[in-house]
Each structure stands twice: as C-alpha cells, then as structure tokens.
Amino acid sequence: MLLGPSLALSAVLFGIGVIGVLVRRNAIVIFMCVELMLNAVNLSFVALSQYHGVGGRVMVFFVMTVAAAEAAVGLAIMIAVFRHLESVDLKNINLLHG
C-alpha cells in the first residue's frame, strides 16, 4: 500500500535535509536538518517493512534511540562551544581552518 508515494516523500524529505545542512550556517538548524534526514529514512523503513517483514520496524526503534543519544551529546557540545565563543553560528567559528 502506498509504497511508491511513501518512498518518494522520504526521498524528498531527505533531500530537503541535505540541502539544509549544506546551505544553513547555524549549528542548531544544521542539527535539525540532520534529524529530518534520519526521520526521512525512518519513513522509508516503515514503508518497506510492509513488504519485507518486521526487520525494518525494529530498525526504526534503534534509529530513534540513536537520534536521541546524538541529540543529548550534540546539544551539550553546542553549549560548550557557546560558552567559549558566545555563538553557535558556523561563520563565527573559525579557530581551526583547513
């Protein structure tokens, strides 16, 4: 049921997330875009698991757990950066450069 549209929506959401990461410069917005990408993938897993059995749905739970752990660590790092630099805007963060 609705496999094609679900996968297409998931691809579009993933694409929006990628563009957001590449275009936006605020660390928190970038992180939100990454979360959007992860949830787009979750949508794919759920849609596909209708055909392929329960494995995909199991994966979704793991992905949600991982995303929560990443959020905890990532936001803590952002606080650490803010304490030093008073900003989480990547254009202000250039102590190290390639």
Next chain:
Amino acid sequence: MNTLDLLTPLGALFGLLPEVIITITACIVFLVAGWRGSTPAGSRLAGWISLAGIVLSGVALSYLWLGGFSPSGIAHMVALDPFRYASLGILLIVVGLTIGISLGYMERERLLAPEYYGLILLAAVGMMLLAGAVDFIVLFLGLEVMSVAAYVLVAFDRRSPASAEAGLKYFLIGAFASAFLLYGIALLYGATGTTNIILVGVQLSSGTASLLSALGVGMLLIGFAFKVAAVPFHMWAPDVYDGAPTPVTGLMATGIKAAAFLALIRVLMQGLAPVEALWQPVISTLAILTMVIGNLVALSQRSIKRMLAYSSIAHAGYLLVAVWPGSRLGAAALLMYLLAYGITTLAAFGILAMLGRGGERDVTVDDIAGLASQRPWMAFAMAICMLSLLGFPGTFGFIAKWLVLSSAVFEGQWLLMVVMVLASVVSAGYYLPVIMAMYMRDAEPGVTYSGVTVWGAAAGVVAVAIVGIILLGLWPPDLIDLSMESAAALFQRSMPVAIQ
C-alpha cells in the same frame, strides 16, 4: 572446530565475550569516576583498570580465536570467523596503546576526569561491533556507539575553544554521514528484503542490480567515505584532528579509521561482491583522489600535528587501494596495513604528546631541531615512525605497503599501483624533513628541551611500538600467513537458507 549457537543467550554471550568484558570494564570505570572524582589518583586508577580490561578482553579473544569457534548455521548479527578475531585483535592493540599514551598526558594537561577512560572503552566497544557486524542493524549501532563516544572525546578539553570547535564540527559531519549510511541501508533493505549482510549478498547475486540497490550502494559508500575521511569527503578531518586532545587524535586516526575500513571491506566482500561493477570504479576514484590530495596538502603543513592529520588522509587512500580488488590478498593486505599504520601512527602521536604542551597544536618542524643531540632515544623513535609511515624497507610499514601494492597488481590494476608509488615518493617530502630537523640541524639557541616530560606508560607504549615496527619489518612471514588465513573467512558463502 567448536560451534556456537548465536540464537541462545549463552552462545551470544560467548561469541561476544571480548565486547562484553570491555562494556563491564567501562561500567566499572564510570563507578570509579563517581567514587574517586576528578583527582589525579582517580584518573590513574581508571586508566589502569581500563588497561586491565583490554588485556582481559584480549585473553577472551585469543580463547575464541584459538578455539576456532564458528557459528552453527549462518551468523545472525555478529560474525564468528577469523577475520573478526583478527579485526578485534588490531582494535584492542590500538585502544591499549591509546590508553597508555593518555595515562600521563591527561594529568599533565589537567584533564583529570576518569570518565575519559570510560568513553575510550565505549568507543572501543562500538569499534569492535562495527568491525564484527554481519547485520546492518548491528553495523549501524556499533558505528553510533563509537561515534557518540568519539564526539565527547574530541570536545573533552573543556578549557580549550579549539577542542569544543573540533567537537562541534565532528558531531555535525558525523551525524550527517550516519544519515547517508542509514539511507543506504534502507534502500538495500528495500532492494533485498533483509538487513543481514550475507543474505544481501545472496539476494543480489540471484537477481539483476536494480536502481534501488544501486542507489543504496552509492549512499552507503558516501557514508563510509565520510567516516574514513576519503577525499572529497575529508574537509572535516584536519580541523578535528588538530583540535582534539592528542591521544584522542591518535585514536581517531587509527582505531576509528580501522573499524570503518574493516566494516567497509566486510560489507563490500560479503554483501556487495555480486555488484562489484558498481562500487569498484567509485573506490578506485576515491583512492586516487585521496592519495594525491592528501599527500600534496601535507607537504605544505608546518605543524607536526596537522601534518600527521593529512598523512592519515593519505594513508586512507592506500587502504582504499587494498579494498579495491575485493580479493583475499587485498583483505590480508588491509589487515596488515591497519596494524602497521596503527602502531606507527600511535607511536608518533605519543612522541608528539610528550614534546608539546596545551594540545600540541603549535609544535612545528622547526621546534624539534636538534632533538637528536638532547634526547637521542626520542629522536630515534620518531625517525623510525617517520620511516615506517613512508614505507622504508626494513620497517613494518614497508611490508604492509608492499602487500597492498601486490594486491592491486595481482588484479592488473596498474593505474592504482603507479599513483600509489608516486604518492609515496611525494610523502618523503614531508616525512623526511622531520628526521632532517632532528638530526641535521642544531637546536635554536636557548632551546634545551628541558620542558619535555616523559612519563612511564607512554614511553613504554612507544618502545613496544618501535620494537614491533622493527621486528615485524624484518621478520613478517608468520604475520602474513595469519592475515591470509583470516582473510579467507570473507569468502565463506553460506547456503541461501532461512530468509524470513
């Protein structure tokens, strides 16, 4: 030959014994952190407990390896074959050396929180699961356990803005890369109906490659390319390696890269071998770009830490050459190269950690001029490391590089071979100046190296690594046989049974 049924709790416990021991040790270390707090004694205690855990895990690993345990039926989540045992061996050695370097470093830099060692152990568990996974679910979880611990470790120096900035960059890029990898897994799951890597291989070999599976392979490769810092997905690496505390940089350049490569070769050889026409051109392009750009940019670095960061990018290119053929010789060469590169790089970072203060970002090639006359053994160790990274005959690095080259030549891939030889010649342009500065120049007036602190654990680690580099460089046959034997495990094809 003993068999283990991985579907029973006891069987799974036995099969995962090395990982379980490290996890328990990590829990104990966190308890120590609560009990002793951030004191020098607490930090030291936590460090020694972690080393003991690594040794115990090594004992459990050799029990599994020597017992020749294999799964009954197919491996469901985690592989139980000599290739996994060899991978775990390399990872345990690398993590053990890192902890040894950290022992005095953390005290000197006043980073006294014992949690550091717990995080290193958690990262180690992630690496071990990542390298041993035969199911994409375990692979993803291992990757994330490793990465989340690594994000914290990079940002561990709370007083340093550079460390926090490196942590932020690593976190954003790491999460971005994980999402690509995950999308690749989802698409392959859609194309084949399974997340088991071996069964994915079975499915792909029975049908033609669909658009879905091709996209999945592509996404998977992008994710891995970010993780191993292959050009053009490498932009984060020099900054992050530069800002992180030096032992953490060592761990990232060796352990994390090794785990990602071991997972990559298992996925490519066990799961995606039927569609090798899809990934071989991508891997060879990445390899050539990485070797060329990594080496050329390293030439212009003055800071030794940044030079080693770019050198680690260049070495990722050599490792991709070993991945490319998808052959037994290639996998054996990968194992050898990871071990050689791992112990050499960690020894180099250990020496760098002893030479500098405050993150070592400012130790340049000029700062070590005349080191040989003041600290002959330290200069000698650094020189051996540089020669081994260069691939000079008589060192372990040469043997490993030779194996990688022969794995490419064996498949008639002359282009990769030529680029790799030329890149190695270019790399002499930044490894040799370090040796020349130490031996052929006099120290700047007033520089006495009296501030150089040598602590027992790191000196021991470096000494062991140097002895290993020389001995294995002079007498490698046993180790080559062992790695060839381990690599054979990647070719065991299972019967297409039990596809739920």
